[in-house]
Amino acid sequence: MTDHAAASVPAANTPAATSADWAAAARAKLAGNGAELAARFDRNEDIDTLLRDRARAVDAIVREAWSQCIADDAKLALFAVGGYGRGELYPQSDIDLLVLAEPDAQAAQHDALARFFALLWDAGLQTGHAVRSADECTGAARDDITVLTAVMEARPLVADEHDLRALLHAIDTRHAWPAREYFIAKREEQRVRHARFGNTADNLEPNLKEGPGGLRDIQTLRWMALRVLGQRDAQGMIALGQLGADEYATLERERRALARLRYGLHLVANRREERLRFDHQKALAARLGHVDADGNLAVEQMMQGFYRSAAIVLRINDRLLQRFEEQLEGEVAPESIDDTFELRRGYLAARAHEWPDGDTGAVFALFATWAANPRIRGLHSQTARALAEALPTICAYTDASPALRKQFIALLRGPQAVETVARMARLGVLARWLPAFAQVSGRMQFDLFHVFTVDQHTLAVLRNIAGFASGTPDERFSIAHEVYPRLRKPELLLLAGLFHDIAKGRGGDHAELGAVDAHEFGVAHGLSEADTELVAWLVRKHLLMSVTAQKQDISDPDVIQAFAREVADRERLDLLFLLTCADIAGTSPKLWNAWKDRLMADLHTATRLALRRGLEHPVAAADRIAESRATVQDMLHSFAIDADEASRLFAQMPDETFLRARPDQIAWQATVVRGSQPGGMRVSARTLNAPGAARVGALEVFVLSPDRDGLFAAIVATLDRAGLAIMQARLFDGPDGRVFDTFEVLPAEGQRMIAAEEVERRLSAALATHDLDTIKPVKRNQPRHLRHFRIAPQIGFSDTADGRRTLVSLVCTDRPGLLADVTQVFRAQRLRVHDARIATFGARAEDVFQLTDERDNALDEARRDALRAALLAQFDGDAR
The missing domain is CATH 1.10.1200 (Non-ribosomal Peptide Synthetase Peptidyl Carrier Protein; Chain A)
Structure with a gap:
């Protein structure tokens, strides 16, 4: 067996250093190559050249090891398979090898092959390997499509053309996985893989290789082309009309962008890492040359580039999957819709080859037709490609005619309005019509509060609004389905949802800037002055209700009166309420819960009553x-x-x-007081009385107990030990020396809710303890991701209006057990807690407490200074 590429490799019988010496030298050689390639990466050298040169360096080591262990006349052939077979090797990637040999040769060379693979491991190459005959390759390929896919990428290392033909023949479609079955299986594999990542590339810590729109999706298209069309390169697909030259150029551009991110990730992680974790994002952004700008961090710039690349890959992926399906299933007679559009295999297609011919109105007509026909499976791949090519010709609304603007507004007032906006966003049309939306497409915010990019969050908000409009109650929202039917013009709510975050990243107040955008849009699209002002007001005030409910005491009539004056009328209240619910629920799956649902519903109800009574008649x-x-x-x-x-x-x-x-x-x-002994202690817990509360496991806990120092800290520690997070605490002093303490709790992250009866049992047992100071919270390790979102603690002091208590405001990094530890500090300082409002926004905790000293007086300067020092010491301990 000969290999023209191995002429310089020493023969097996050539005197050589020991295996250990050789392995050490090989490790040094690979390390030197890695350092050289890293330097070239930092000089922005072509990523494909770097991948190829790494593969070549590894090829040389593999061939040397082969010559050290395998005789020239051994009847063995060696192939690189998988990604290594493609000649793409990342700094920390492992390598996959296949030895092709008949059973007698396998037996004869068993020990030599064992030495070969061990030598590679000693050289620092993480190696996956298989030794199979041609028949065994066929059987393995039949049994496991992953094996087949890896072998399809086979590249000879020590083999000749005869060996390669034998291997490819063994996995031919006549022997394993015919084209149609292979396509169906890989398409399903992709569907399952995407579902594993929530069917979105817009994760805070995306997987560059396996996630939706990642490198695996591009590789899957390559494998399908090879199996379905028999084409190993793009030129063949272009010749067959299955891939446009423009599509190929776009796909290659995004592949290189993703490959560069992955290569850099391996460098900064210094290990095999495919997930772009918070631990590495800032370092990678700096290595790639991104620099912080006003309102746009370097890491946010890098992540926006990734999200945009992934979105484009997904668009082209959808088109090509459809074309592969058509190739396998054959032509079907189209079904006419009208003079312009038809259905092809259930997909919406333009009849004319030259569609849309630079006509933005024709594009809007496409989306109107799509919305009017719910049975349409999607957009036909050829029409999708024509639309992609036409994007540069779609004008911005500022340059459009009144007729085009009227068409767009008609889409918002028509059927499936939200789905239409989502389709336009996904296909790039919305970013052309509304340039401000292009700026937030793929834009992430480097925090734990916003888990989606701005554009995906916006679409999630619109989908929540569509849910309100459906008429079907959603258990997450107790009254939204009752409020929505009262809206005069539902499209105004959609516009507010579309614009509420559209100015993120511009370096100013995004609500104020977005309101300006919304006003200009409304004027341009012929909305009445009143409707335009209403949409702009909603955008400007879209955080008002959330902030009021979560940071102020909405049981205070003065708070309600002030909020009602700001809202002014019932229409604004209803619109703002629905926008707020949709916004919070669309920010993070974990952010909306029964407590917030009831909080918003209570504020809506109280404000509605204040407006009905008249703002001139406060209660x-x-x-x-x-x-x-x-x-x-x-x-x-x-x-x-x-x-x-x-x-x-x-x-x-x-x-x-x-x-x-x-x-x-x-x-x-x-009723709890009725069932208690005079002056006695009793604990009661119940499910929050809002629809959906039982689903998310929210509880209200009431503690009726003789007052004593350390009581609040003991309650908080006990709830913390039970895996419960306190959303709100309300503490009142009763006339008979007992306290009336109410807590609204949810399961802490990663915990499940325990039964109300169990909460009652645990608290009752804890509070029966003679020495409450023995009840301490659990010590926990800080979650990994919080280390990257540390917030400098801010501690503020002020007195209540009557001067009897001190308000302590605390802003700091949230973590499990934070409140329990803070209350322990209060206890150690011999302070009494009279009220607590707990608010958490991603990694940010914003809590307010009403405190007094042990004599129920407001804190003097000395006590304030001592408390500040103790709290800062606690937070300093968190940082270490």
């Missing part, structure tokens, strides 16, 4: 208390509690409860 505290007492008294009738008994129960409860709490909450707490 006085005394009137609010009297009204609550009357409402709760009626509710207690269902518990067989008459008016006299209700009055006796109310006398044992804090007046502030009737001012701050919801009637259903007060009634529940009254």
